[in-house]
Amino acid sequence: MEVLSFLTSGVLTALEPINLGLILIGVTIGLFIGAMPGLGSVNGVAILLPITFLVPPASAIIFLAAIYYGAMYGGAISSVALGIPGASTAVATTFDGRPLALQGRASLALVTAALASFVGGTVATVFFTLFAPLLATVALNFGPPEIFALMLLAFATFVGLGGDDIPKTVFSICFGLVLATVGFDTISGEPRLVLFDIQGFIRGIGFIVLAIGVYGIGEMLWTIEQTRGEITTTNPKMTAKGLASDAKEAVQRGWKGTWIGSILGFFVGVLPAAGATPGSLMSYGVAKMLSKTPEEYGRGSPDGVAAPEAANNSASTGSMLPMLTLGIPGSPTTAILLGGMVMWGLTPGPRLFIDESEFVWSLIGSFYISNFAAVLINLAFIPLFVWMLRMPFTILAPLIFVLSIVGGFAASRSMHDLWLIVIFGLGAFFLRKFDYPLAPAVLAIVLGPIAEPTLRQSLLLSSGDPSIFFTRPIAGPITVIAIILILLPAIKMLRGKRRVAAD
Amino acid sequence: MTMTKRFFLGLAAGTALATLPMTAFAQDWQPTRPVDFTIMAGAGGGADQIARFVQSVVEANNLTNRPLVPTNRGGGSGAEALLHMNGARDPDHTLMVTLNSFYTTPIRQEGLGIDIETFTPITMMGVDPFVLWVHKDSGITDFEGYLAKVREMNGEYVMGGTGAGQEDSIVIAYMSGVYDLDIKYIPYDGGGAVAKDLAGQQIMATVNNPAEAKGFYEAGDFVPLLAFSDERMEAYPDVPTMKEMGHDFSYYNQRAIVGAPGMSDEAAAYYREVFGKVYDGEEWQSYLVSESLSPLPMDEAETRAYWATQVANHRKLLAEIEG
Secondary structure, eight states, X not given: OHHHHHHHHHHHHHTSHHHHHHHHHHHHHHHHHHHSTTOOHHHHHHHHGGGGGGSOHHHHHHHHHHHHHHHHHHHHHHHHHTSSOSSGGGHHHHHHHHHXXXXXXXXXXXXXXXXXXXXXXXXXXXXXXXXXXXXXXXXXXXXXXXXHHHHHHHHHHHHTTTOSOHHHHHHHHHHHHHHHHOEEETTTTEEEOOGXXXXXXXXXXXXXXXXXXXXXXXXXXXXXXXXXXXXXXXXXXXXHHHHHHHHHHHHHHHHHHHHHHHHHHHHHHHSTTTOHHXXXXXXXXXXXXXXXXXXXXXXXXXXXXXXXXXXXXXXXXXXXXXXXXXXXXXXXXXXXXXXXXXXXXXXXXXXXXXXXXHHHHHHHHHHHHHHHHHHHHHHHHHHHHHHHTTSOHHHHHHHHHHHHHHHHHHHHOOHHHHHHHHHHHHHHHHHHHTTOOOHHHHHHHHXXXXXXXXXXXXXXXXXXXXXXXXXXXXXXXXHHHHHHHHHHHXXXXXXXXXXXXXX | OHHHHHHHHHHHHHHHHHHOTTHHHHTTOOOSSOEEEEESSOXXXXXXXXXXXXXXXXXXXXXXXXXXXXXXXXXXXXXXXXXXXXXXXXXXXXXXXXXXXXXXXXHHOGGGOOOGGGSXXXXXXXXXXXXXEEEGGGOOOSHHHHHXXXXXXXXXXXXXXXXXXXXXXXXXXXXXXXXXXXXXEEEOSXXXXXXXXXXXXXXXXEEEOHHHHHHHHHTTOEEEEEEOSSSOOTTOTTSOBTTTTTOOOOOEEXXXXXXXXXXXHHHHHHHHHHHHHHHHSHHHHHHHHHTTOBOOOOOHHHHHHHHHHHHHHHHHHHHHHHO
């Protein structure tokens, strides 16, 4: 098999001392950058890009890809340990990772995240190895109507995410959608909802700003109010034996989420414009929908940690595919990698696999090695991260506050964003008190900026005829499934009422 | 070309000496903290690629004693970057990499209160031409074939671009005007996304920079039909220009480095030297060739005059589109 011989030589290149060294350094840097709230793989890759001029292109991209991978693993750490998403890709990990930590099971959550990330990354790499050129063609068939249908599906899976109170979930989604429309509108070329004429709103409201506000500040206030400071987050004593039993439990209780995340994450990642954040959120929604015990989600389900973590690693590998084969970045981080490739004198695009096959295959080979390195390094650091949780909450709470502020500022270097974080934090605290689910709002601000333009592009294409979502061969079935999923809770509700009436 | 470049550089040095008796001292000015290197566009686009390329050349050759810190401020079609520059607290350490929203955004959004004439010209790195592309499966091989097809489709011919008032929409609007074409225009949020949807034939034609379409062109998927440059492009010698079609129109995306309003002459002289070295370096010169950028070196006075004509041109073009 031709693929196998290419792959073997690729893996051997990745194992050369310089490349192996870069993988280990890159994964470790990525792990810590990912673990810092606010900073994600984008920042890590952008900061270290110029350094890569010192090594050959293949080594350079291996290094940057290793950072990307490491950051995907690292994002889970602060999501679990602090309750603040370490990176936008790890938001869904807080939904169940944080409750697990509060139950004293932080190590289980972290081990689950590490193992799920490993499986996700590896499954995606295998797909990548076998089907790269074919999948690139599939990605091209996704025009605006198909992408909108997919976003509709993502929202549909989330209607059930907020628990049983569907009106409150819908309110939360709408609130997020409104926030997503603030700022410059691509279609009309005009600014929208520049609130109070504050110029900071021209840029729009960043997703990470909302996420840090809601989870960093809002969640912390809520915890303080609930416990009046008498919280014992966890009593973690890490032993090798404990780690092994956690690993066993992670496999038993998280395998289903892992598979869903690995496969779904990859396909969402492959589509240009989507990337790892929507991939992980969608996987969480789908895993919950397919679960036999959906009520466990949001209260500390290992599946709920595994699905988004498997998905974000899988999607980050997937998003390399359109970048390499089409020259189209599938995520902000791959956009910077793309810039790097141009600097090194490579032209990403359909001919890259033919003209630069050695480069491509050493990168693919490095995916396998990076995954091994990342899971081992991550597992080795878990005791350190769990140890952080032994700090009394009176110390941890101010620390989370400081990290939220620093992380929020680091992402955009703007005071405007800091004020927004504080306002969102306070708002989230009160919404939480009134039992409004906030995850759907976070989802909406991620998917809104993808869903809205694709909806309008589609309707421009069809001159305003909505049948375009039903008549195209790929968009049609997706739209129909999404609509059924949206209607399902309503049907259930009606049935429930009828039963009550019958009684 | 080298002659012109030397000439302009000499000219630049000459004017600097003539107008600034303090130049000898100016060399003593050096950044005292990291330099804010604002990018007027989001991550991954043409402007971003260029900014990061320039930054890495500066880094690799150790041209500054303090690092350049690139930050994407692409929000509001560059409005975010312009406001940031306008309110820069330390203009001596604030630079920006531009594209044409440098001209169009202040015109389209007068409420921002931006006057680009207050900005400080540093170095013109080159200008990026635009080309009309179709997919090879469309069977169209020349501009006449394209015109016939658009007319035959009677308003159903779909082109993609980066949105109202953006560079490509200006070109498309001009073209539709002179040939009386009825085109359905779909806005996207970046040139890369536009090229991808042409490759997938979601749209029928685009006006993209060569760098954005290069991969697909080399794979044989894209066919260039018409260049909006002054002369035929070296990379596409068989592609005619709009000027050859008898219409006096050319359009380029400006790739320049500018300083914040109020930057001191000493600091400006320092940065001109740094980016002048980048410009002359082998890395940038080969980048110009591989990405089909045209060199357009000019000094401070020439840049200011160029800005004034560009603003006037854009005001006219935008008025025609929106009027």
